[in-house]
Amino acid sequence: MSSELLDALDMLEKEKGISRDIIIEAIEAALVSAYKRNFNQAQNVRTNFNLTTGSMHVYARKEVVDEVFDSRLEISLDEARKINPNYDIGDIVEIEVTPKDFGRIAAQTAKQVVTQRVREAERGIIYEEFIDREDDIMTGIVQRKDNRFAYVTLGRAEALLPTSEQMPNEQYSHNDRIKVYITKVEKTTKGPQIYISRTHPNLLKRLFELEVPEIFDGTVEIMSVAREAGDRSKISVHSDNPEVDPVGACVGPKGSRVQAVVDELNGEKIDIVKYSKDPVEFVANALSPSKVLEVIVNEEEKSTVVIVPDYQLSLAIGKRGQNARLAAKLTGWKIDIKSESDAREAGIYPVEEPLFSPEITLDDITVDAEEWEKDSDSVHESITDEDK
Structure with a gap:
């Protein structure tokens, strides 16, 4: 040689x-x-x-x-x-x-x-x-697609994007650049087999880490994620620094940070809510954008009954129950939503005595004519004496 x-x-x-x-x-x-x-x-x-x-x-x-x-x-x-x-x-x-x-x-x-x-x-x-890149996000280039997989090039390797991990509102074409989440890396006789996802909840988490410096450096923490890929997602965020607004940090100036994530996910709606250790506050926040009147907590069954105004009932439940379903996944609590009127009929609202008495109607007022005349005369006399 x-x-x-x-x-x-x-x-x-x-x-x-x-x-x-x-x-x-x-x-x-x-x-x-x-x-x-x-x-x-x-x-x-x-x-x-x-x-x-x-x-x-x-x-x-x-x-x-x-x-x-x-x-x-x-x-x-x-x-x-x-x-x-x-x-x-x-x-x-x-x-x-x-x-x-x-x-x-x-x-x-x-x-x-x-x-x-x-x-x-x-x-x-x-x-x-790639074994070190498991549970991480990478940018890949779509090469081809068949009935089972979309094949995405990640540097020197080719990864498999199964149909079940593809977003329903996306079409993958040759040379499309997409961000993917690496779910599993296997060693086989034909070389490493890399599986990726576009629907995994952690993809949303990693995208926010890329867009929000406060999450990347640990100032703001994503506590939980609930996702129905391609349609709507919810994330709960928390910060130990009282001077930092975790929700505002994720939204960004004029919504630029969350919009970048939405664009990457082809218009998927994202609700960002503030995390709380108090289940009453956390569940109420998770049902955003609906307003909540009361949250009744059952610690033993880890369930809640949420009371909302009548006109907000459909908003709280969401289309096909999506808002309530995502809120339950986000918080880990079972959520039963009732309208204010239904809750009153069931005797579970208001939970405590109202701070103010009910309004008095004319039907509640009775007048004795003789007593009224005496009262009016005495008032007249007192006024006349004072004038003198």
Whole structure:
């Protein structure tokens, strides 16, 4: 082998990112395979690849014994000491057995083995790269689509976007750039298998981390996410810093931050609510944008009854129950929504005595004529006396 091979090794190391040691190991293993296959030799052999000159040598490894039964694997003590007087029983003697035309045969035979080992090493590098990216977000380019998957290129690897993980309001075309969430990375015989998603709730979380510096640096924390991909989502946010408004930080100036996330998700509506440890406040916030009059909490069953004004009932429940369903997922509490009038009929609202008496109607007022005349006369007399 010549200096061209060494140049090729340098190129492989730079382009593929594969260590030269791995490539050398692959070449030496290929040389052993080529030697045994082409020269019908079954004995233990070792190859040596000279990095300086690019030359290669094959050595037969034989054990020093008193009596030789297999000359391919053993050598007598007398023969061994002719090579080196220091050899003793049990030592291993290496004898060079490099054939004259081994270079040409080795190049032809070893090509496939070397290619395979390099491919395996490359797959290993890709796997190690992406196993660390599980539960992370990446930007990919759509290559093609069939009935089962959309195939998305992520750098040097191709990822699979299953139909079940595709947003219902999206169409994927060749060369479309999309942000995806890496759900799973598997090592297979064909290389690393990478699965991605556009519907996972954590995709929404990662997108906000990209757009909101306060979330990225930990000032604002996303506590929970509830999502119906392509239609509507809710996130709850919290900050330990009293000077930071977590909802405002996520919305951004003139809504620019949340709008960037909405645009990436093709118009998916996003409600941002403030988290609270108090379930009454948290559930009320989660049902935004509807107004809430009262939240009755059952700690044992982890359920709540939420009372809303009559005209807000449909808004609180949402289209096909979506708002209430997302609020329940976001808070982790069961939510039963009742209108104010239904709650009054059921006797569960108001929970406490009202702060103000009910308005008095004319039907509630009775007047005694004689008492009224006495009262009016006394009032008249008192006024007249004062005037005098």
